[in-house]
Amino acid sequence: MRVFGEIAGIPEGSEFESRPDLSHYGIHRPLQAGISGSQVEGADSIVLSGGYEDDKDYGNVIIYTGHGGRSQVTGFQVADQQLSHQNLALTLSCQRGLPVRVIRGHRHKSEFSPVQGYRYDGLYRVESYWRERGLSGYFVWRFRLIKIENSVKVTGVEEEQPIYGKSKRIETTIQRIIRSTELSAYVKTMYNFQCQVCMVEISTNIGFYAEAAHIQPLGEPHNGPDTIENILCLCPNHHVMLDFGGFGIEDDLTLIGIKGKLYKKPKHIIGQTFLQYHREHFVINNW
Amino acid sequence: MRVFGEIAGIPEGSEFESRPDLSHYGIHRPLQAGISGSQVEGADSIVLSGGYEDDKDYGNVIIYTGHGGRSQVTGFQVADQQLSHQNLALTLSCQRGLPVRVIRGHRHKSEFSPVQGYRYDGLYRVESYWRERGLSGYFVWRFRLIKIENSVKVTGVEEEQPIYGKSKRIETTIQRIIRSTELSAYVKTMYNFQCQVCMVEISTNIGFYAEAAHIQPLGEPHNGPDTIENILCLCPNHHVMLDFGGFGIEDDLTLIGIKGKLYKKPKHIIGQTFLQYHREHFVINNW
Ligand SMILES: [Zn+2]
Ligand SMILES: [Zn+2]
Secondary structure, three states: OOOOOOOOOOOOOOEEOOHHHHHHOOOOOOOOOOEEEEOOOEEEEEEEOOOOOOOEEOOOEEEEEOOOOEOOOOOOEOOOOOOOHHHHHHHHHHHHOOEEEEEEEOOOOOOOOOOOOEEEEEEEEEEEEEEEEOOOOOEEEEEEEEEOOHHHHHHOOHHHOOOOOHHHHHHHHHHHHHHHHHHHHHHHHHOOOEOOOOOOEEEEOOEEEOEEEEOOOOOOOOOOOOOHHHEEEEOHHHHHHHHOOOOEEOOOOEEEOOOOEOOOOOOOOOOHHHHHHHHHHHOOOOO | OOOOOOOOOOOOOOEEOOHHHHHHOOOOOOOOOOEEEEOOOEEEEEEEOOOOOOOEEOOOEEEEEOOOOEOOOOOOEOOOOOOOHHHHHHHHHHHHOOEEEEEEEOOOOOOOOOOOOEEEEEEEEEEEEEEEEOOOOOEEEEEEEEEOOHHHHHHOOHHHOOOOOHHHHHHHHHHHHHHHHHHHHHHHHHOOOEOOOOOOEEEEOOEEEOEEEEOOOOOOOOOOOOOHHHEEEEOHHHHHHHHOOOOEEOOOOEEEOOOOEOOOOOOOOOOHHHHHHHHHHHOOOOO
16 A cells, blocks of 8 residues: 555654665665656655756755656666656646655765665655756656645644644644545545536646535634545635635535535535534625 | 835844834834724734734734724624724735734733733734634634745745845745735736636635736746736636646637637736746647
8 A cells, every 4th residue: 555644653864775675664665766656646755866967956845857768778868758657646746735755865966865875854745847858858747846844833733732742743734634635535536526516627737636625624723624524526716715705505505605506426425514614604695 | 005024124023112113113003903904905914912812822823803893992892893994904915815914912812922012923824714703702703824934935946045144035035925916916906806718707705816827937947037927817727727737828829728818908918938938848738
């Protein structure tokens, strides 16, 4: 099973002697490939090991080059990179907000590289991806990764009851984000990335895009639960409108403020208390 | 003129003896009101001074109660708060991503309050807003504010050339974000918050919502300029599609991948090099 996020017992900064060690501990499974991932689930880890001259490493921000198109003999770029396999996996992590483990190797040319072996340097999110002509003249795919750290701590609002130590709390928050993205992926797949309000499918260069929206928001003071009963599959437009009270939803799923009724699969039970909470807190009657 | 963001020469942590001092230095202009802002421009600062018992202060996260509905004699809540005036100003800051200066006063009941006078505690963003029944039983408007700090530093990618000191660099980044939001507001107003692709207006509980999208992205390695020639007014759906190559735009503004043509006001000049950059880097022909 592919694990997204932290590996239990392996803190950021852990060092490893070799690629087989990285693989053994589940930090980065493949022995040769720089990207670990699948075209269906997304990418869970990458290794920076000096393969691409045009990677850039700013520490908290990494510009990473995708896979493919290089000669197995000379190592030179001899063809365009395709948006498939591991490259596609990284774009899925981007669109779904999945965390990616980053490992730096000693051969990676950067002031942030370890002097020997490999070091696990924590979780990053894939902020964007694009195609460009590399130094070779062939197309490569590139990815901008941004470190997940303080931003996560800020999002967690349970500072009032510090039951755990600080690093434990951050870890808990990250695990919650991962759980949330798994639930989100489940709901989006259930609806084939169609919006439950307008039935639109948003097209991108790698397929359809949708957002998972919490009806009663997470976090203080709302404390809505992170469960399927509290999640909708929406297009970005209707997600914004939900969050800013542009429409409400009656218990019988009739929409308030806009015409129509929320589309719902029979197996998707939506909690009426969450709909009620949303109506009371976000929808004003006289707008 | 209302200033959003940092006040030149007044660093975070600066202390002031009185409300007139805060006003004099432009940190928080009004002498009594807790919220400084207008219904058109948004809110630029708030003072936490113990007025509302149900405010919550977690340091980096603040749950702030809006203005109005209290008896001038007893101070008790005697009516519902309205979504107008300063409360509306804070919701505008939320939807437009404007930074809000936060000042804590000594009478504010929190471990983060100064022992005397007032302290400027930096910039926050209004993450969300909602209505609820306060302790009094009347409706109040509440706002969740989140500190802007490390997240900003992460977004700036100029770490390679540290010409300025660290705090200077953060300040520069914040000023750039503010400049960007001013330009964004200008473009959105030009189009009356209508999407230049689908002409949709997104309704919320305080009016229409649109997003300003950069054609050639900001930041390394794209380094698109933050100018009107590089900004479009889009609905969230078409913003996502632009960023993920769901459509491209020809030099003559014909859309690629979807039907139609980009709507454009005569005075809005769009840079063709930005359109070309976007097509080359984000739009794949064979999807
Ligand atoms: Zn929709
Ligand atoms: Zn649109």
